[in-house]
Amino acid sequence: ENDITRPKGYTVSWHSNPEIEKHHFGHAHPMKPWRLTLAKGLIMAYGMHAAMDTYVSRPATKEELEDFHSEEYLDYLKSALVTVPDDNEIKDFNLGNTDCPIFEGLFNYCSMYSGASIDAARKLCNNESDIAINWSGGLHHAKKAEASGFCYVNDIVLAIVQLLRKHPRVLYIDIDVHHGDGVEEAFWSTDRVLTLSIHKYDGMNFFPGTGDLDRTGPDSEENPGAHHAINVPLSDGIGDQQYVWLFKTIVGMCVQRFQPTAIVLQCGADSLAGDRLGRFNVQVQGHGACVTYCKSLGIPLLLVGGGGYTPRNVARAWAHETSIAIGCDGKLNPIIPQHTPYRSHFRHETIFPTLEEILGDPRGNKNTDKKIREIVSSITEQLRFVNN
Numbered sequence: 001e002n003d004i005t006r007p008k009g010y011t012v013s014w015h016s017n018p019e020i021e022k023h024h025f026g027h028a029h030p031m032k033p034w035r036l037t038l039a040k041g042l043i044m045a046y047g048m049h050a051a052m053d054t055y056v057s058r059p060a061t062k063e064e065l066e067d068f069h070s071e072e073y074l075d076y077l078k079s080a081l082v083t084v085p086d087d088n089e090i091k092d093f094n095l096g097n098t099d100c101p102i103f104e105g106l107f108n109y110c111s112m113y114s115g116a117s118i119d120a121a122r123k124l125c126n127n128e129s130d131i132a133i134n135w136s137g138g139l140h141h142a143k144k145a146e147a148s149g150f151c152y153v154n155d156i157v158l159a160i161v162q163l164l165r166k167h168p169r170v171l172y173i174d175i176d177v178h179h180g181d182g183v184e185e186a187f188w189s190t191d192r193v194l195t196l197s198i199h200k201y202d203g204m205n206f207f208p209g210t211g212d213l214d215r216t217g218p219d220s221e222e223n224p225g226a227h228h229a230i231n232v233p234l235s236d237g238i239g240d241q242q243y244v245w246l247f248k249t250i251v252g253m254c255v256q257r258f259q260p261t262a263i264v265l266q267c268g269a270d271s272l273a274g275d276r277l278g279r280f281n282v283q284v285q286g287h288g289a290c291v292t293y294c295k296s297l298g299i300p301l302l303l304v305g306g307g308g309y310t311p312r313n314v315a316r317a318w319a320h321e322t323s324i325a326i327g328c329d330g331k332l333n334p335i336i337p338q339h340t341p342y343r344s345h346f347r348h349e350t351i352f353p354t355l356e357e358i359l360g361d362p363r364g365n366k367n368t369d370k371k372i373r374e375i376v377s378s379i380t381e382q383l384r385f386v387n388n
């Protein structure tokens with residue numbers, strides 16, 4: 001190995017396990033783990049794996065999962081038998097319905113994607129990587145003893161718990177189109193984690209129905225978690241310009257006030273234009289600009305996946321974001337290397353074709369600039385109560 005150099009002076013680690021991709025939620029379910037196979041295909045076709053430390057992750061242990069989840073819930077998750085999903089019947093732990101079916105290998109799937117996020121967090125803690133990536137994680141709705149919205153185990157909470165062993169303050173940022181309710185709830189009463197979710201909000205008309213602007217933390221000023229939950233509720237059709245401006249403005253203010261020592265960015269790709277479940281008009285370029293901004297802060301960064309229901313666009317976004325992490329966005333050599341890819345290939349300058357515009361019926365933008373500015377001033381006020 002004569003080319004294992006790190007010219008950029010920082011390390012990116014990629015945590016994944018091909019076992020995860022093989023699971024099926026059932027016929028026509030929007031969550032398709034094979035989108036990870038697609039993303040991996042793009043990442044590897046560009047030879048990007050050569051610029052990262054790659055790890056095949058291992059399943060999380062029972063003890064690790066119990067850092068957040070209850071033992072009874074985990075026992076049930078482990079022993080649950082495959083059932084036909086039923087939308088009406090209320091089941092134990094919200095399992096076995098259309099959103100959260102019990103499928104073959106469910107517990108294996110959950111422990112694998114969680115193991116990858118925990119491993120990624122530990123690499124950051126040990127200073128063995130500067131940016132750690134787990135595209136199979138980001139399942140932000142899972143609760144202590146309840147499955148919710150395609151999420152069974154909250155790998156983000158488990159990863160943040162690891163980071164908190166070393167880091168005094170963690171900033172959690174969530175660009176999935178849905179509200180990151182499970183992560184917000186888990187750290188509701190602490191001032192060591194500042195949670196920020198940008199999402200579509202329309203009361204109970206859009207899942208999960210929480211995340212309004214005034215949901216800022218516990219009401220009691222005595223509670224350390226007061227003011228430490230930030231919510232950015234948006235309407236249909238927001239595009240790159242407004243979204244990226246909002247992201248940079250709000251994340252910039254959060255970093256200045258809170259001074260996080262680690263950042264976790266949930267990169268849910270259902271905020272992209274053309275998503276089967278989403279409502280926004282964000283392009284791969286704008287989605288990626290959020291990753292670029294976080295990277296530019298120079299703070300240890302954990303990137304996880306999340307939603308994303310138009311698989312070809314999910315793969316493009318996460319491949320593009322991997323290229324941003326390794327510092328080669330827009331400069332990738334799209335010719336599949338005929339031999340072992342070396343890190344030096346990333347010095348060639350060529351256009352990255354995954355950045356083509358996502359076409360399809362554009363969603364009308366219901367977000368006025370006035371509303372966007374009002375959100376920013378409300379959060380500016382809120383952050384006056386946040387001190388590092």
Ligand code: VJV
Nearest residue numbers: 027028029030098099149150176178207270277306307308
């Ligand atoms: O809106 C809901 C809940 C219902 C009950 C269940 N029916 C199917 C839908 C309405 C109230 N659930 C959302 C959950 C979204 C989860 C997003 C997860 C993430 O991206 O934030 C993180 C990974 C919802 N929206 C759309 C669907 N469920 C949906 C589920 C299906 C489906 C079509 C749409 C499940 C099975 C099948 N089709 C076959």
Ligand code: CA
Nearest residue numbers: 174176178198
């Ligand atoms: Ca979100």
Ligand code: ZN
Nearest residue numbers: 176178270307
């Ligand atoms: Zn989502």
